[in-house]
Amino acid sequence: MAIISAGASDIGRKRKTNQDSICLDHKHQFFAVADGMGGHNGGDIASQLSVKIIPEYVAQNKQKPPQDLMRDVIVEINRQILETAAAQPELTGMGTTLAAIMFNGAQLILGNVGDSRVYMVHNNAIFQMTRDHSFVQEKLNMGIYTREDAAHDPQKNVLVRSVGIDEDIQVDVFNYRICKNDIFLICSDGLHGKVSDRDILFIVQKHLSDPENCDASQVQELVNELIKQANENGGQDNISVIIAVAQA
Numbered sequence: 001m002a003i004i005s006a007g008a009s010d011i012g013r014k015r016k017t018n019q020d021s022i023c024l025d026h027k028h029q030f031f032a033v034a035d036g037m038g039g040h041n042g043g044d045i046a047s048q049l050s051v052k053i054i055p056e057y058v059a060q061n062k063q064k065p066p067q068d069l070m071r072d073v074i075v076e077i078n079r080q081i082l083e084t085a086a087a088q089p090e091l092t093g094m095g096t097t098l099a100a101i102m103f104n105g106a107q108l109i110l111g112n113v114g115d116s117r118v119y120m121v122h123n124n125a126i127f128q129m130t131r132d133h134s135f136v137q138e139k140l141n142m143g144i145y146t147r148e149d150a151a152h153d154p155q156k157n158v159l160v161r162s163v164g165i166d167e168d169i170q171v172d173v174f175n176y177r178i179c180k181n182d183i184f185l186i187c188s189d190g191l192h193g194k195v196s197d198r199d200i201l202f203i204v205q206k207h208l209s210d211p212e213n214c215d216a217s218q219v220q221e222l223v224n225e226l227i228k229q230a231n232e233n234g235g236q237d238n239i240s241v242i243i244a245v246a247q248a
Contacts, residue, residue: 001178003029003103006220007242010227012190013235019043020188020240023051023100028058032100033116033240035188037162042085042094046164049084050077050096058102066104067173070111074098074163074171081164095164099130099186101244108176108184108246113169114162116240117192119200120176121183126201129184130172133161181211182246187226190239194230203229204243211245219243 005026011018019036034050036043057073064072077098085091097114110118115132161170183204191200207222208214223241230239 001029001103001105002247003244004214004216004219004247005031005242005244006216006223007031007033007186007240008220008223008227009238009240010190010231012238013231015236015238017041017044018238019047020190020238021047021051022240022242023054024242025055025058028055028062029103030054030058030100031102031186031242031244032098033186033188033242034163035097035114035116035190035238035240036094037096037159038091038094042091043096045084045091046081046094046096049081050098050163053077053080054100066102066107066109067175070100070102070109071171071173074100074111074113075169078163078167078169082167085164093165095162097159097188098163101184101186103178103244103246106178108178109173110176111171111173113171114159116186116188119185119187119197121185121201121204122179124201124205126197126204128197129176133172134159178246180246180248183208183211184244184246185226186240186242186244188238188240190235190237191226191230191241193237194233194235194239195226199229200226208245212247214245214247219245 023032034047036047099116
């Protein structure tokens with residue numbers, strides 16, 4: 001499977017630091033976005049530690065079944081964040097979201113904890129492939145209100161699951177059979193909280209009208225344009241975006 005990918009992380013227009021981190025492990029075709037949280041630079045440390053661990057752990061454990069590898073690397077990140085916080089009390093309570101994809105032949109393995117997301121653009125439609133682990137998503141699950149109403153909920157950033165908070169972590173892991181020209185997007189809530197799914201789809205189609213023949217520079221331009229749009233819509237949070245195109 002030929003994969004063309006690019007990514008970037010931006011501080012946004014309101015924050016003093018960037019607590020997002022991204023992983024572009026081209027060698028193992030493993031890509032992830034981590035959105036850190038916690039005072040005293042804890043969020044920065046948690047997200048940076050996450051993306052540092054991924055390529056090292058994947059390289060050492062690539063013999064594992066892909067779904068086990070996805071789950072286990074996130075469990076290992078969780079363990080190391082807790083260990084780091086225990087050794088440095090000022091970092092107590094730090095954590096991060098994590099949304100990740102790994103290509104394995106014609107299969108895509110996805111893993112996520114928190115509210116960073118994986119989307120797919122397929123046949124001119126956009127699909128959210130992950131489910132947020134947030135208080136608002138729990139309300140949606142119970143049918144309390146619609147997805148449109150959820151965007152205005154004052155508790156929309158309250159998470160019910162994150163990496164580095166509890167010893168027993170529950171990770172969503174599943175797989176998808178890739179189709180030629182599928183476009184995958186991983187992002188923090190700095191993007192999906194400011195740019196609607198419809199507008200994300202419009203921008204993707206505008207920049208990658210011919211995914212079969214796109215190159216890395218076009219994919220990077222798309223990443224930059226999505227970040228630019230989030231900033232133009234307010235840029236209240238850090239913004240991280242990774243795009244991966246399955247060409248064959």
